[in-house]
Amino acid sequence: MPDDLQNSILTQRMRDYLQGEGYDDHDAERMTRKRIRERLRASIFDIQLIASELPLHDLDKAFTEPEEREIEPGFQLPLANSVSALPMLLYLIHREAEMNPNTPNKGWRTELEVESGIEKALVRLGESYEAVDVNITIEGGVPLKELAESELASLSTDMLKQLLAADEITSEEFAEATIQKSQDE
Numbered sequence: 001m002p003d004d005l006q007n008s009i010l011t012q013r014m015r016d017y018l019q020g021e022g023y024d025d026h027d028a029e030r031m032t033r034k035r036i037r038e039r040l041r042a043s044i045f046d047i048q049l050i051a052s053e054l055p056l057h058d059l060d061k062a063f064t065e066p067e068e069r070e071i072e073p074g075f076q077l078p079l080a081n082s083v084s085a086l087p088m089l090l091y092l093i094h095r096e097a098e099m100n101p102n103t104p105n106k107g108w109r110t111e112l113e114v115e116s117g118i119e120k121a122l123v124r125l126g127e128s129y130e131a132v133d134v135n136i137t138i139e140g141g142v143p144l145k146e147l148a149e150s151e152l153a154s155l156s157t158d159m160l161k162q163l164l165a166a167d168e169i170t171s172e173e174f175a176e177a178t179i180q181k182s183q184d185e
Helices: 012-018 026-053 056-064 085-093 095-099 108-124 157-165 171-184
Strands: 068-072 075-078
Touching: 012 026, 026 108, 085 095, 085 108, 095 108, 157 171
Parallel strands: none
Antiparallel strands: 068 075
């Protein structure tokens, strides 16, 4: 990656911080978190401008040209894997509304945002539409911390993956449970 692209939303130092490299100085750490928040907020306006104004062929090239980012020495993350972070961020931004116990439909706020985004994209593409309907169904489960206390081999592979992603179990525990599940079948 060219040097001028290293500092996209985050500087390399900010990436290092978010990946666990701490600070000895509390004020420097606080300032880094503040700068990350400022850059994130500014980037949302940039994304809106790009989505509205960047020529579509440039948008296509940005996401079809192969590029990988090294997130740990020797570990490359393909660009396509990072795109799912967009709806993840959207849900996290609206998490208070989404997770409100009085809300009968978890995911409703994200549905509205995705519908609005698709409507704007269709207009940009010069397409008319009768309706855009996005339905998100979330069937809530047990908190992951509680789930990690269960007999791991009795859990679905999807639940094991969730526990692993949340660092509630180690990769060794995941492997052991997966092996035991396959032996029990």
